[in-house]
Structures are given as C-alpha cells and as structure tokens.
Amino acid sequence: MSLSPQTEDALLEQKIAAVVHQILQREGDQIFGEKIAAFVQENERRARELALMERVVRVEEELRALREIQIAHFNAAEKRFEASEKRFDALHREMTARFEAMDKRFEALQREMTARFEAVDKRFEAMERRFRFQEWMIGGGVTLIMAFLSLLKIFS
Template sequence: MPELETEFLSKQQVEALVRELIADFVRQNEQRAKELSIIERVIRVEEEIKALREIETARFEAMEKRFEALQREMNARFEAMEKRFEALQREMNARFEAMEKRLTFIQWFIGIGFTFVSILITIFGLAAK
C-alpha cells in the first residue's frame, strides 16, 4: 500500500503541476490574445484614419473644383455685366450727343429769332417815325 500512496501522491503532484502549467499557459495566451487584440484595434484605427484622410482629401478636391467652377461662372457673369454697362454707356453718350445737337440748334434758332425780331422792331420803329 505504501507504493500506492506514493503513486497516488505523485499523481496528485503531477495533476497539480499540470494544472499550474495549464494555468500559466492560459494566462500567457490570454495576455498574448489581449496584445494581439489591441494591435488589431490599433491597425483598424490607423486604417480608418487613413481612409478618412483619403475621403477628406477627395472632398476638399471636389470643393476646390466647385469653387473654381463658381469663380469661372462669376467671372463670366461680371464680364457680361461689364459689356452691358459699356453698351449702356455708349447708348447714353449717343443720346447726350443728340441732345447737345438739338440744344445747340435750338440755341442758334432762338438767337437768330431774337435777332430777326429785334431787326423787325427796329425797322418798324424807324418806319413809324
């Protein structure tokens, strides 16, 4: 029987040793699993940040293109407005020149009329004496 007890004790010791080894193995693997999980998360976060940067860059480029298109459109509109104003200015100048000619004609006509009336008054005044 003493042999059985030694065998039994050694079995208990072996079982305890195996339990300890398994527990150590599990702890180490859990730690490694946690580290791997953290590394995977970091990698996912970095990839997501990279993807967001690419999206952001694409959006900024699209906005830049829109602003350039708006700038071109605004330039075209301003050029059209400038042409309209120039045409209006030319038209106004032509109207003012025509008015100036009419006023000059009326001024000469009034001057000649007053001169003629003055001459007639003088002639009739001299003839009546």
C-alpha cells in the same frame, strides 16, 4: 512457532517493503499530485498568458483595421472637399466671366447713353442758336419797324 531466521528476515523484509511501498505510494501520490497541480497551474497561467497575447494581437489587428478605415474615410472626405473646391472654382470663374460680360454691357450702354446725351445736347445747342437768331431777327425787325414808323411820323 519458530521460524527460521531467514524466514523471519524475509517476512521482515516483506513487511518493510510493504510499509516502504505504502509510504512511497502515499508520498509519491502526494508529490505526484503536487507536481501535477503545479504543472496544471503553470499551464493554466501559460494558457491565460497565451489568451491575453491572442487578445492583444486581435486588438492590434482591429486598431490597424480601424486606422485603415479612418484613413480611407479621410481620403474620401478629402476627395469630396477637392471636388467641392473644384466646383466652387468653376462657379467663381463662371461668375467672374458673367460679371465681366455685364460690365462690358454696362460700359457699352454707358457709351451709348453718353453718345445720345451728346447728340441731344447738340440739338439743344442748335435750337438755342436758332432761337437767338430768331430773337435778333425779331428784335432787328421790330427796331426797323419802329425806326420806319418814327421816320414816317417825323416826315408826315
């Protein structure tokens, strides 16, 4: 079976083409698989990075929200402290006014008591003067009576 050289060449070309096609297919599949695997790995890495970035953004947003909540709590606490301070100031002013009123009442009572004690002292002084006057009168009267009785004895 002798084939013409052209046919042999064509057959050889077909066999070479089939072998090249198989090799290319195998190598192409291998290279294509490697490239797809590399592409998938790169995309997975990027997806993880993107997920991490999204998590970081969410954490930052949560921190910002927490900070705002804390600021709101601090402001509310500060307002409560200011309200308490105002109440304490009002109570202090009220207590001061009451103590001043009590001081005025005590001063008035002290002046009234002093006036009464002075009046009582004047009455005691007046009574003491009367008792002295009565003592002198009694002493003088007794002396006169004794002198009169002595004179009567002498002249009798």
